[in-house]
Amino acid sequence: MFDEVEDEQSLDYDLPPLPKFVVLDVTLVTGIDTSSVDVFVDMRDLCARQGCKLFVAGSSQRLRDALALGGFKPETGHRSKRRVRFFSDLDTALGKAEDTLLEDREDGREEEDYDDSELVGETGFQKALRLIDQQHGKDYAMGLAGFEEYTTKIELDPRECIYQSDGGQVEESDRGFFFIETGIVRIERDTTATMSRSSGHPLDVRAHLNDNHQSLNGMNARLGTIAQRAAQWREGTTPTPPTTENRIRLARIGPGWIVGATEGVGSHSPGTQVAVTKCRLHLLPFSTVQETEQTDPALVLRLYKLLAHLTARRQEITVGQLLTLHSIMTSVPKTKPTSRKMSGSVHHSH
Known part of the structure; x- marks a missing residue:
């Protein structure tokens, strides 16, 4: 090496x-x-x-x-x-x-990144869309520009969470899609949050709170046990800074991706979103997207097409990582490390 x-x-x-x-x-x-x-x-x-x-x-x-x-x-x-x-x-x-x-x-690119949108004469949200097109070889930027008036710019410092429930800035009522202009966001899950490794375990109260069919928002009365558990969870939950001792990293994403894509298509939030570096995000609330379905369904359809593409890409990357992990775990270890010259030759041949 x-x-x-x-x-x-x-x-x-x-x-x-x-x-x-x-x-x-x-x-x-x-x-x-x-x-x-x-x-x-x-x-x-x-x-x-x-x-x-x-x-x-x-x-x-x-x-x-x-x-x-x-x-x-x-x-x-x-x-x-x-x-x-x-x-x-x-x-x-x-x-x-x-x-x-x-x-x-x-560290060496931070100031340059923050001034880049002014140099090319585009807004931050337009830059975030352009980066998605560049990374995935698509053309969604022009079709989604109509959402810009509904977005809010969010700036995060390193190790700062997004939502207030985790000690961040954004209220729970404003949950939505975050288009990344600059910076890296890490998705973490607290291993002590539930008594089970399954995110759908009944003791995970957040699953019930986010489920519209069991909430007052859906005009349905909740079960007494669920309501009691929800009240206990709200009273006992205090914003705490993320620690590495009891958290596992699920993903890390940057420009060219959208934070909240999984939650926006109906799944529960996979974990806590924490800024790794200084970040600039553009928030598009879920509630705004639902309202736009009535006024401009074509615009929302283009957004869902983008989310479907990003989800498929993420699944493709995950499968590739699992195959690599399987190859590492099943291969016979080498008795001598591969030299840099040999390693470079192998990568060049591919």
């Missing part, structure tokens, strides 16, 4: 960049001896020389104690400065590495 290629200039293909993070999954490791600890120390020293961070995922407390006895200890100080960190699972470690890469990339 860190090997130097002497004849790099003479190659007719690009070499993969040097890694900034090495994520080591030790979930299946049940024990370790002193010689193995020396290997961890060598990896730490190698990453330190190359300016790379080492993330260890899935380690038990017994394994951490054995590593500490051998001299492999987690660093102290500010988290962003630590070269070695431990995480509870692989997904959390990968998510942290990816988010850090995105934050570093956005």
